[in-house]
Amino acid sequence: MGFGDVVQRAIHKATVVPRLSAAATRAGLGPAGTVEVLRISQTALQAAATHGSGVPGRSNALRHFMWQAVLTARFGVEAAQSIAVAQEAGSPTRKDSGVDQHNNAAGQAYGAAHVGELTAGSPADAMAVLVPVALEMWESDELVWVRPH
Template sequence: MGFGDVVQQAIHAGTGVPRLYAAATRAGLGPSGAFEVLRVSQAALQAAATHGRGVPGRTNAMRHFMWQATLTARFGVDVARSIAAAQEAGTPSRRDSRIDAHNNAAGQAYGTEHAEDLAGLTPSEAMSSLVPVALGMWESGELVWVRQP
């Protein structure tokens, strides 16, 4: 990975919160809904970091799955897809974006199927219920990752 790649990744990471908030409002959510998107994103990041570490790629796969499952359950699949697309915009690695899209789609399918169970939970409660699901999907190969060259 060259210096330019590192700079692109840093810029992408540093603009995440404003990008997600703007994507949520463009998807039709008001300020409170957009703020909830940020809360869900933070909870997914924290839960994945806690429960996914130790195996390359697992944290990222879990984060995308749990994030999109919860957003889909709360706001619908169209909003979740729109926010996911905005998050991937400008990502330096196309291969990583394809993997994220796969894991996002798995989360969207799960969130659609289990919307009634997930929609009323706090972000933290939603992540607690999704961690064992995500770990099981990781073990079965339903959530994936690609080693970067």
């Protein structure tokens, strides 16, 4: 990986909050909804780091699945898809972005089918419900990853 790739990845990571905020606003979620999107994003990141570490690709797959499941349950599939597209915008790795899209779609389907479970309580409560589901989906290869080059 060259210096330009490193810089591009750093910029992509550093601009995630503005991208997600703008996407939530465009989706019509308002200030409270935008803050909730960021809370859900942070909670998914923490849950995935805690329960997905130790196996290459697992944390990323779990994060995208859980994040999109909760966003879909709470705001609807269109808003979740819009926010996911914003997250992937400018992604420095096309293969990784494709994997993320797959795992996002799995989360969206799950979130649409389990609204009641994922809207009761806090984002952390929703992640507690989703962690075992995500781990089971990972083990059955329903969630995917790309090997680093």
